Amino acid sequence: MGHKLVWQGGTVLGPLPLVLVTSRGPDGRANLMTAAWCGIVCTKPPMLSVSIRPERLTAEYVDASGEFGLNLVAADMVRQADWCGVKSGREYDKFAECGLTALPASKISAPLVGESPLSLECTVRERLVLGSHILYIAAIEAVQVDADLVDSSGALDMGRAGLAAWCHGQYHSIGEDLGYFGFSVRRRSRIRRERRV
Numbered sequence: 001m002g003h004k005l006v007w008q009g010g011t012v013l014g015p016l017p018l019v020l021v022t023s024r025g026p027d028g029r030a031n032l033m034t035a036a037w038c039g040i041v042c043t044k045p046p047m048l049s050v051s052i053r054p055e056r057l058t059a060e061y062v063d064a065s066g067e068f069g070l071n072l073v074a075a076d077m078v079r080q081a082d083w084c085g086v087k088s089g090r091e092y093d094k095f096a097e098c099g100l101t102a103l104p105a106s107k108i109s110a111p112l113v114g115e116s117p118l119s120l121e122c123t124v125r126e127r128l129v130l131g132s133h134i135l136y137i138a139a140i141e142a143v144q145v146d147a148d149l150v151d152s153s154g155a156l157d158m159g160r161a162g163l164a165a166w167c168h169g170q171y172h173s174i175g176e177d178l179g180y181f182g183f184s185v186r187r188r189s190r191i192r193r194e195r196r197v
């Protein structure tokens with residue numbers, strides 16, 4: 001184990017999901033912005049959080065509508081995601097500029113990103129002003145997933161989505177598959193079974 005350096009508190013947590021937050025303004029305009037300050041916060045009911053600075057056009061649209069879409073970013077979408085993370089919808093029609101497709105959602109008025117492998121349709125339940133960011137806690141009302149990622153038994157294989165992640169100022173592709181949920185226990189019991197034979 002190496003020698004540790006002690007730094008003052010900071011946002012050095014990663015990897016984080018890389019997402020595009022989609023929203024629709026009161027005038028009907030669609031917008032999208034890149035976000036990484038997000039995560040799942042509850043299983044039942046399914047809920048997630050995303051933190052957005054109040055000065056973003058997205059925060060204005062989410063506050064007005066109480067809804068947003070959260071669209072996962074695949075590695076081949078990273079250039080567009082980076083652009084959507086430095087340009088504001090106040091100056092650009094970001095869907096048009098990026099060549100991304102605005103798809104209708106099933107439960108919310110905000111559009112979803114057609115090119116995204118998986119999108120979550122969200123309605124805001126809690127809004128907390130934390131400091132620089134507003135924390136939105138939202139219910140996940142529906143999920144739209146690329147049918148190519150679902151096998152004939154209905155199982156979702158996210159390993160094939162080629163997702164990107166955000167880690168301390170850098171974009172990364174998700175690498176090697178290291179195991180499935182519970183594999184450590186399964187392997188032990190399999191070894192035990194093998195020993196018994």
Ligand SMILES: Cc1cc2nc3c(=O)[nH]c(=O)nc-3n(C[C@H](O)[C@H](O)[C@H](O)COP(=O)(O)O)c2cc1C
Binds near residue numbers: 032051052
């Ligand atoms: C990788 C990346 C992650 C980002 N994460 C967030 C975030 O979690 N919250 C936030 O408010 N802004 C975040 N941003 C910045 C916004 O995406 C950016 O300010 C954007 O231009 C806002 O667009 P809008 O004004 O159209 O809403 C991120 C930018 C990048 C490139």
